[in-house]
Amino acid sequence: MTTHVQDFLAQARVVTRDLRHRGLIQTALRKYETARDRKKAAFNDWQSARQAAAETKWDAINHLDTYLAEFADKMEARGTQVHWAGNAAEAREIILGIIRSKGARSIIKSKAMTAEEIHLNDAMEKAGYEVVESDLGEFIVQLRHEPPYHIVFPAMHLTRDDINELFQKELGSASTREPEELTMIARRALRRKYITADVGITGANFAIAETGMISITENEGNARLTAALPKTMITLVGIEKVLPKLEDLALFLPMLATAGAGQTITGYNTMYGGPRQPGECDGPEEYHVVLLDNRRTELLADPEQRDALHCIRCGACLNVCPIFKNVGGHTYGTTYSGPVGSVITPHLRGLQDWKHLSGSSSLCGACTEACPVKIDLHHHLLRNRRNAAFGEPSFFERLAYRLFAFVINRPGLYRFAKEAGRLTEPLQKLIRNTPLDPARAWTGSRDLPPMPEQSFKEWWEERR
Amino acid sequence: MTVTLFIPCFVDSLYPGVGISMVRILERLGHRVVCPEEIACCGQPAFNSGYWPEAREVAGPVLRRLQDAEVVVIASGSCGAMLKVFYPQLFAETAQAEAAKALSPKVWEFSSFLADKLGVTDLGARFPAKVTFHDGCHGLRELGIKTAPRRLLEKVQGLELVEMADAETCCGFGGTFSAKFPMISTAMGEVKCAGAAETGADYIVSNDSSCLMHVQGLLSRQGSPIKTLHLAEILAQR
Amino acid sequence: MTGREKILGRIREALTVPAPHPGAHDAHGGQAPHTSFKGRPVHVARGWMPPGGDTFEEQVVRFRAASTELKTDFRFVGSRDEAFTELARIRDTEGWKSVATHRAEQPSAAAASLGLPVIHTDEGYDVDALESCDVGISGCDVLVAQTGTVVVTNRSAGGRALSVLPPHHVVVATRDQLVRDLTAAFARVQETYGTGYPSMISFITGPSRTGDIERILVLGAHGPKKLTVLCW
Numbered sequence: 001m002t003t004h005v006q007d008f009l010a011q012a013r014v015v016t017r018d019l020r021h022r023g024l025i026q027t028a029l030r031k032y033e034t035a036r037d038r039k040k041a042a043f044n045d046w047q048s049a050r051q052a053a054a055e056t057k058w059d060a061i062n063h064l065d066t067y068l069a070e071f072a073d074k075m076e077a078r079g080t081q082v083h084w085a086g087n088a089a090e091a092r093e094i095i096l097g098i099i100r101s102k103g104a105r106s107i108i109k110s111k112a113m114t115a116e117e118i119h120l121n122d123a124m125e126k127a128g129y130e131v132v133e134s135d136l137g138e139f140i141v142q143l144r145h146e147p148p149y150h151i152v153f154p155a156m157h158l159t160r161d162d163i164n165e166l167f168q169k170e171l172g173s174a175s176t177r178e179p180e181e182l183t184m185i186a187r188r189a190l191r192r193k194y195i196t197a198d199v200g201i202t203g204a205n206f207a208i209a210e211t212g213m214i215s216i217t218e219n220e221g222n223a224r225l226t227a228a229l230p231k232t233m234i235t236l237v238g239i240e241k242v243l244p245k246l247e248d249l250a251l252f253l254p255m256l257a258t259a260g261a262g263q264t265i266t267g268y269n270t271m272y273g274g275p276r277q278p279g280e281c282d283g284p285e286e287y288h289v290v291l292l293d294n295r296r297t298e299l300l301a302d303p304e305q306r307d308a309l310h311c312i313r314c315g316a317c318l319n320v321c322p323i324f325k326n327v328g329g330h331t332y333g334t335t336y337s338g339p340v341g342s343v344i345t346p347h348l349r350g351l352q353d354w355k356h357l358s359g360s361s362s363l364c365g366a367c368t369e370a371c372p373v374k375i376d377l378h379h380h381l382l383r384n385r386r387n388a389a390f391g392e393p394s395f396f397e398r399l400a401y402r403l404f405a406f407v408i409n410r411p412g413l414y415r416f417a418k419e420a421g422r423l424t425e426p427l428q429k430l431i432r433n434t435p436l437d438p439a440r441a442w443t444g445s446r447d448l449p450p451m452p453e454q455s456f457k458e459w460w461e462e463r464r
Numbered sequence: 465m466t467v468t469l470f471i472p473c474f475v476d477s478l479y480p481g482v483g484i485s486m487v488r489i490l491e492r493l494g495h496r497v498v499c500p501e502e503i504a505c506c507g508q509p510a511f512n513s514g515y516w517p518e519a520r521e522v523a524g525p526v527l528r529r530l531q532d533a534e535v536v537v538i539a540s541g542s543c544g545a546m547l548k549v550f551y552p553q554l555f556a557e558t559a560q561a562e563a564a565k566a567l568s569p570k571v572w573e574f575s576s577f578l579a580d581k582l583g584v585t586d587l588g589a590r591f592p593a594k595v596t597f598h599d600g601c602h603g604l605r606e607l608g609i610k611t612a613p614r615r616l617l618e619k620v621q622g623l624e625l626v627e628m629a630d631a632e633t634c635c636g637f638g639g640t641f642s643a644k645f646p647m648i649s650t651a652m653g654e655v656k657c658a659g660a661a662e663t664g665a666d667y668i669v670s671n672d673s674s675c676l677m678h679v680q681g682l683l684s685r686q687g688s689p690i691k692t693l694h695l696a697e698i699l700a701q702r
Numbered sequence: 703m704t705g706r707e708k709i710l711g712r713i714r715e716a717l718t719v720p721a722p723h724p725g726a727h728d729a730h731g732g733q734a735p736h737t738s739f740k741g742r743p744v745h746v747a748r749g750w751m752p753p754g755g756d757t758f759e760e761q762v763v764r765f766r767a768a769s770t771e772l773k774t775d776f777r778f779v780g781s782r783d784e785a786f787t788e789l790a791r792i793r794d795t796e797g798w799k800s801v802a803t804h805r806a807e808q809p810s811a812a813a814a815s816l817g818l819p820v821i822h823t824d825e826g827y828d829v830d831a832l833e834s835c836d837v838g839i840s841g842c843d844v845l846v847a848q849t850g851t852v853v854v855t856n857r858s859a860g861g862r863a864l865s866v867l868p869p870h871h872v873v874v875a876t877r878d879q880l881v882r883d884l885t886a887a888f889a890r891v892q893e894t895y896g897t898g899y900p901s902m903i904s905f906i907t908g909p910s911r912t913g914d915i916e917r918i919l920v921l922g923a924h925g926p927k928k929l930t931v932l933c934w
Contacts, residue, residue, distance in 0.1 A: 016651035028917045045750035052747035054724035055739055062721060065713045084705030136923055137914035155914050163915055179915040183923055195829050221866045221910035221925020228862035250884035251744045254751060265849040267911050270904040277901045281824040282861040293709050301716035322634045326651040360645050362638025365605035374724045389514030401510040401518035408505045409525055418477050441643040445650040446681030449478050456476040456483035460499055
């Protein structure tokens with residue numbers, strides 16, 4: 001069995017050398033950056049709007065008990081059944097229980113990262129249900145039996161040719177290179193599914209305490225259809241998605257769209273406050289909301305990193321992350337990839353098993369700069385490293401830093417070390433980039449600068 | 465004023481020209497330069513790897529030796545951020561917490577010291593070449609330095625400054641990251657070098673020698689004619 | 703102990719230690735954002751958002767610009783008759799054969815003016831029949847100048863499916879429904895319904911779209927390929 005870090009390194013070795021992948025992702029994300037910058041410029045004051053969004057989420061998260069209770073009470077008052085799932089297994093059991101009790105057979109899903117988090121599709125398929133992802137990108141990766149590549153753009157690692165080939169093989173469609181035609185193939189394949197599905201499952205972007213509503217952001221209209229046609233609707237939502245007031249969306253909808261996709265506002269932002277009410281002509285007869293903890297409360301208990309729960313899953317930090325761009329979404333091996341994934345996964349799935357994600361960062365801070373709710377992302381990576389080293393320090397690494405401190409604090413020893421480096425330079429050159437080279441991690445792809453005749457300090461001494 | 469120069473270990477041993485240039489520029493401007501011999505490293509490698517007690521073993525003496533300095537000027541945005549931004553965190557709730565807080569406002573990255581603190585941008589330098597500037601991430605995002613190096617470069621005679629695509633994107637050095645995850649670090653560096661090459665620049669210039677060590681290492685291995693140079697070395701040219 | 707009590711208990715325990723307010727980690731340089739808020743951040747932030755226009759004329763200009771960018775067919779005309787003439791023109795160009803709408807004054811009048819077979823969703827409908835309609839004509843609650851958004855609810859727009867199932871969605875609106883920005887739109891919705899909200903409120907901006915294939919824009923991913931807003 002390999003460990004998560006070995007998987008990560010092996011996968012990273014492959015993807016970083018894959019120039020096709022590099023080109024595809026760089027091009028896609030350059031397009032995103034151009035669009036985002038244009039939309040940011042339409043704000044009168046983007047930085048202050050970020051601060052307002054961060055303050056709103058701070059209020060929500062730091063009074064989560066009150067707002068969550070209010071949300072559930074308001075939801076229940078209008079006939080929604082609210083369920084509380086402590087962990088992934090409980091959430092799966094609750095959802096499977098609802099499906100069983102309805103005698104359902106087919107399920108239509110709109111995009112939900114929480115469903116990925118609890119491996120819901122696997123569980124439903126194992127229980128014998130037909131599950132269809134309706135978001136185009138999710139539909140594509142589902143056909144490939146892959147997890148989504150990116151939390152917002154699930155199929156961004158694929159070209160139209162990849163998708164054409166996939167559709168020909170899996171759907172028997174005619175060959176085409178036109179994105180429009182490919183989209184229409186999916187549209188036709190999915191239309192019947194909406195109409196015949198017994199249960200619709202969605203995620204949620206926000207949960208509004210004041211009015212007892214969830215809000216779903218999407219561009220395609222697939223969530224709208226998922227919430228309109230099946231007789232039973234289920235929404236799985238993380239407890240951190242709460243916002244205090246309905247009007248807060250006036251701030252969050254544009255922030256989410258701008259930061260996440262470079263749009264002014266996403267195509268459909270829809271608030272659902274219950275099943276079909278008296279006098280309404282359609283919509284589900286039953287509505288269930290499943291609130292998911294799954295160790296979010298452990299992150300909540302860490303005041304230093306509590307702001308990671310402000311995350312609105314816009315994907316902005318992934319889009320600007322040079323690590324993400326070079327290793328790709330699947331290499332992380334986690335539901336939530338990119339900077340925010342590297343921050344929260346150690347909390348959600350164990351620090352020692354996932355600390356390598358916090359290590360695998362140049363700490364450049366592009367993520368923190370991009371985050372619309374001002375999560376201190378790259379500093380949290382540092383904090384995870386600190387916590388990991390404190391919990392289970394590496395013997396050799398600690399020894400190396402102690403030795404380093406011992407030498408650097410003694411000018412005589414430090415001078416000697418420099419001299420030794422200079423004297424052994426010819427030898428170093430001889431073994432450079434061979435298995436004997438202790439600096440091979442560096443010299444495998446990079447030259448080392450030549451050692452100068454005189455160090456700065458020697459020059460300084462001489463001059464004095 | 466009396467400027468205490470902080471010359472980080474790798475600048476001292478690998479890029480002495482950077483430190484020498486800084487001394488010359490500061491003295492030309494009429495300041496007294498001191499450079500305490502015992503100070504060699506800010507402790508960032510251990511700190512960034514999570515080994516905070518070991519980082520304090522290095523940083524603690526530095527903090528003591530710098531506490532009476534009037535201003536501390538550093539050749540690197542990264543080491544500058546360590547002293548200015550991260551020391552207060554590293555020493556929080558220790559006996560040196562107050563010292564770390566007191567040091568922070570006295571610390572300046574070199575380009576920002578010239579352009580923002582002293583208000584000097586024209587140093588009479590001459591460097592006839594096409595140059596592109598790489599923003600080191602720590603200088604850019606921890607210290608908020610973006611315009612200072614550019615204002616300085618604009619005043620250099622004969623120098624043509626061209627911006628590369630993704631100038632603000634990390635070059636992939638990242639300290640110990642570059643050795644722990646060399647494949648990712650290298651890929652990032654290749655993207656950076658490609659962006660710089662597109663501009664047709666002769667030199668990639670930065671205010672951080674650590675970024676340049678990584679970028680130059682890649683360029684030399686690729687056999688690229690583009691060279692790297694620290695901002696201070698350009699500003700000292702006559 | 704119920705699941706609710708367990709989770710709320712864990713939350714209360716976690717919150718016993720306070721967390722710092724956001725912004726503590728901001729970089730030293732650059733322009734500092736506003737950090738003190740008197741009142742709810744969303745109200746203060748209103749002035750920092752993309753503008754919606756102060757006068758009615760400016761708001762029309764904004765709505766039109768957003769519509770053009772998002773490929774919404776926005777037709778602002780002088781009277782209802784003119785709007786229905788526009789509608790007939792679209793019917794002829796697209797060759798509509800059947801229409802879906804709901805029992806509300808303007809939408810059903812608009813549908814009736816077309817002289818085609820009409821389904822009224824609020825009288826009960828067959829999903830396949832609705833799906834095969836060429837166009838769904840609905841009312842709305844608000845038009846938002848700031849973003850080019852149409853706000854509908856299942857009460858103002860004939861249920862949940864009418865505005866997404868047919869391939870073309872036509873919205874009929876009157877000029878008093880145009881508001882400046884999203885904040886005004888939410889206020890209007892809350893004013894209209896009080897606490898008796900419909901079970902669905904949808905902010906629709908442009909026709910259905912996707913960029914999931916190579917980030918290339920395609921309209922009509924699952925919902926309508928066309929969105930027309932007729933306003934008088």
